[in-house]
Amino acid sequence: MLTSPALLAAGSGLGFGLSLIVAIGAQNLFVLRQGLRREHIGAVVAVCSLSDVVLITAGVGGAGALIRAVPWLGGTLRWGGAAFLLAYAALAGRRALTASGGALRADDAGIRAGLGPVVATAAALTWLNPHVYLDTLVLMGSVASGLGERRWWFAVGAVVASFVWFTGLGYGARLLRPLFARPVAWRALDGGVAVVMTALAVGLLVAPSA
Template sequence: MPAPLLAGLSGLGFGLSLIVAIGAQNLYVLRQGLRREHVGAVVAICAASDAILISAGVAGAGALLDAVPWLGTAMRWGGAAFLLAYAALAARRSLHPGDDALRADDAGLRTGLLTVVGTTAALTWLNPHVYLDTLVLMGSVAAGHGDGRWWFAVGAVLASVTWFAALGYGARLLRPLFARPAAWRVLDGGVALVMTAIAVGLLVGVA
């Protein structure tokens, strides 16, 4: 197998192993996909952000986190604060569901594009784990491929694009299930629990 192809497949596999997991970003993409609400913008932001971070990691930007220790701490505090705030909103939706979650096709009830873009960007860039995965882990593994490291990056970016597109646009297949109010309450309750757990993990890392 040609070395560039091998490096690309390695990047694809490694990228999927990191991204296919229950996390704040994936849960938000799933929720927007279920609501069919600005899915293209959400997928584009997530995929483009990963492409930028993966490229930076392969280029060696991970050394910045080692050189500036306080930067990692600041990102943990900021990420934890945002996640706890979003968890509180999700918990409120779970305990007091409204019709907006169930009638997403009604344009009058759709969340504004700027709000969705801001939330997607925050869930992506305020999550310290994304920097560990892309700048540190991805960069380290890519370096092992020598001259083929950029093919590794291409594979990893392809994994990101494929996953977010499948999650965002494939979520509509679950819409019959989420026609039930109880299903939305369970989803929002799960979102609240996962985001709270991630935030606590970030704060424990700071302590």
């Protein structure tokens, strides 16, 4: 039976986890887009959620010390992540500028991406983002360290938050499909994706090195 302190720790992890992932970012925008397209949603949700399981477990287990102990690691992640985000932003911008917008219709089976590229993109948007290491390994690990043995209940709450959020975002996106039945809506979404990812990439490049 769970004790009250354990429940409180799990609840804290749930709330803290949601506060970190419920934000407009590259990963969430990709999950939303795949949900709207009904394209490999389960695989994308699984990649994002299971990645969080690994990262949260490592963070609560104390792996955040590695990031602080290896100065060049943060810089490598920062430049690699920025390059990937800029490339993805360029692709989204090209889609947004397509005159007809027809190539963005969610039900056009001829433009469906393969499982491999979709999974690879989801993984890259997760693991090449330096902020994910700051959030899960350093920040979450620091908060959890103050909970003693209850830190693992904190981790359970954070993991539940990840699964709930990505599942809801991926499968709940279908509620917006009537809006995105119009090509102009897809072009607006991709334009927003291009802007957000470019801003994230620039933010990584101009951020001072740790």
